[in-house]
Amino acid sequence: MVRTVLRRWTDSSALTLGVLGVGNIGMVHLKSALSMPEVTVPAAADAVPENRDRAESAGVARTYDDYATLLEHEDDLDAVVVALPPFLHADAVEEAAAHGVDVFVEKPLARSVEEAEEMLETAEEAGIAVGVDHTLRYQPDMAGVKEAYQDGSVGHVPYASITRxxxxxxxxxxxxxxxxxxxxxxxAAGGGSLVELGVHCFDVLEWLFGDLEVVDATMGKSLDIPAEDAATVMLRAPETDTTITLHCGTYQWEQLPEVNTRLRLEGVTGTISNKDHMPGNFYAGAATSALTNVVNRFTGGETDVFGPTFYLQAHYDALEDFCEAIREGETPPVDGRDGLRTLELTETAYELAAESESEGDGESEDEAADATLETPEVTT
Structure with a gap:
């Protein structure tokens, strides 16, 4: 029988969570959940044996090689994290819905607007909640930008830019x-860099400025690959009359930058940058923090698993917010509609980029034809 969101929390505030997919980001979610005081993680699923071994080493009692099998055998789950590749998101949500289990889905929510809408319809019919892991708004530097913007100190912001x-x-x-x-x-992924990175930017920009309109977009490739590894999008925020440029890219670097997202608001009386709100030495002290956490697990002290790396802390905070919303029977603060909205903007950007490319090819052919017609005949 399908359970509803209001079915639980009769005699305990603990939330039982499963993790579907324990690769790179899945392990982040798993370790986050394991460190939460009112969350238990009895099971995880992954098709890769090494990933299942890592999950067991982290403290999961049972692992499965298939997420459908996990959902079939784990009867007491309240929610699951869907940290699978995007082409499996829809099926995983459908399986969870069939068992009345709420879902926290890694971004992108789906590979297309159509797929996302079908997922949300399935979730609504089953009475399950959908949360999406859009984490930029949980980073302290982004929260600092929003606070500074809302206090009005820089006045109207006619222009902003974000790079990820x-x-x-x-x-x-x-x-x-x-x-x-x-x-x-x-x-399988739904696209290239714009899906991988741009959806985060769309989410945080609408969090700041309200609904966005895509004005123009271009896609690029620095490598001979099937999908774009760079995208530039021009946006407009009608509510605030702000023009925004967004650039995202996945590049084959020798060395990663320490900070991979830059956000800058150009106000009429000043500028706000996320650089000004970065925590000091946010990578420092990792070894000390790890040692402290080991001691705290034995003494019952409070853990700070992701303290040294604010990127991972943001994932922790996003999942914690989702769990708290489910515990209280509320809509997740970043829900399926937010995930759908980022895909709507993404698809519009792809469409505009394709139109521009097509028009550019057409103009080149016309210009070549005109040049042929205008070339004077040479006689000898």
Missing amino acids: LNDHPLGKPPADEAPPEWPMDPD
């Missing part, structure tokens, strides 16, 4: 090992 970069799935050159196939396949 990351390393390419191929890794730094030379690429010694082949990456997983799905990140290089736009059909």
Whole structure:
């Protein structure tokens, strides 16, 4: 029988969570959940044996090689984290809905607007909640920008820019090992850099400025790959009359930058930058923090698992907010509609980029034809 959101919390405030997919980001979610005081994680699923071994070493009692099998056998789950490749998100949400289990889905929510809408319809019919892991708004530097913007000290902001970069799935050159196939396949991933990184930017920009309109977009490739590894999008925020440029890219660097997202608001009386709100030495003290956490687990002290790395802390905070909303029977603060909205903006950007490219090709052909017609005949 499908359970509803209001079915639980009769005699305990603990939330039982499963993790579907314990690769890179899945392990982040798993370790986050394991460190939360009112969350238990009895099971995880992954098709890769090494990933299941890591999950067991982290403290999960049971692992499965298939997420559908986990959902079938784990009867007491309240929610699951869907940290699978995007092409599996829809099926995983459908399986969770069939068991009345709420879902926290890694971004992007889906590979397309149509797929996302079908997922949300399935969730609504089953009475389950959908949360999405859009974490930029949870980073302290972004929260600092929003606070500074809302206090009005820089006045009207006619222009803003955001850049988000990351390393390419191929890794730094030379690429010694082949990456997983799905990140290089736009059909499996939903696209390239704009889906991988741009959806985060769309989310945080609407969090700041309200609804956005996509004005123009271009896509680029620095490598011979199936999907774009760079995207530039021009946006407008009608509510605040702000023009925004967004650039995202996955590049094959030798060395990653310490901070991979830059946000800058150009106000009429001043400028706000996320650089001004970064925590000091945010990578420092990792070893000390790790040692402290080991001691705290034995003494019952409070853990700070992701203290040294604010990127991971943001994932922790996003999942914690989701769990708290589910515990209280409320809509997750970043829900499925937010995830759908980022995909709507993404698809519009892809469409405009394709139109521009098509028009550019057409103009080149016309210009070539005109040049042929205008070339004078040479006689000898």
